Amino acid sequence: MELRHLKYFVTVAERHNFTRAAEELHVAQPAISQQIKSLEDELGVSLLHRTKRSVKLTAAGHAFFSEAGEILAHAELSKQIARRAARGETGSLAIGCVGASASGFLPELIRSYRQRFPAVRVHLLELTPEQQLQAFARGKIDVGFTRPLVASDAKNFTQERIYRDRLMLAVPETHALARAGHVRLEKFAGEDFVMFKRSEAPKLADAMMQLCARAGFTPQVVSEPPMIQTVLLAVAAGIGVAIVPGCVRSFRQPGVTILPVRPASPFIDLVLTRPNGEPSPTVAAWLELVRERLPAIRRQMEKEL
16 A cells, blocks of 8 residues: 555545546546556455445445544644654754853854744753763764863764853952053062862863963962853852853853953854764754854854954
8 A cells, every 4th residue: 555545536526437536637537547546456355435426435445444544634733743753844953052152152153943933942061171071972972162182082083162261350349450451471470369170171280370470470279160150150259260251241240341352362252062973953044144254253152352
């Protein structure tokens, strides 16, 4: 039994006439008659009462007509679902992000994506760079906004730069230099530092230490929180000062002032990361949107560098 057999039968039953059914289906009438006869032979029942002028359903035909219609409708729905999935219009998308680095642009980006693809379930997870690698390994996320990967990890991923940032200094708003337009880092050599935990983002933590080394000192680290938000809370509490990415300004943490340092730090990038290979349709649609919005994201995030 094939779908075309069902379609021929349903059309004849609805039109009560082989000729009109043949015209609608653009199929020769003898071919339709032959296919329905084959269907009846396969079922072992008569589906139609045939006369010279009309066609009527038998009792078996009535019962089969309802089922055949549902099968055809479900087959059409299945085709539509498959096509929508191939276009990335259904399914799910799990996004990992380093909260501070993406909070300035990611909410609007997700809103736009959901407007285009309302049937896709979007999951957002705030994860450190190291946690994102673990999530990729377990299949928990499809894409991640993170810092550039070290060489040993990068070979397994595709990375696309989203924007560039610089390291800055977070100080309590009561600090004597909090109102300075910018500061020289060596002036803070004797102060306590709150330093982002290295194991959570090794390259970023190393860049912070290198910035201090360029200023001629090794920071006196008194606390190493694993999340950048906790670093800012510690600064607000007066535990110490901290070197942070400039993007944390989007948090507007009360009690904290973010100051550019001189000389300026080297650039640090935020990248969109995904495993190597052909992306799924939902990921491909996400990538297309991100690339479309990339100029605007960079204007927004890089304007104060």
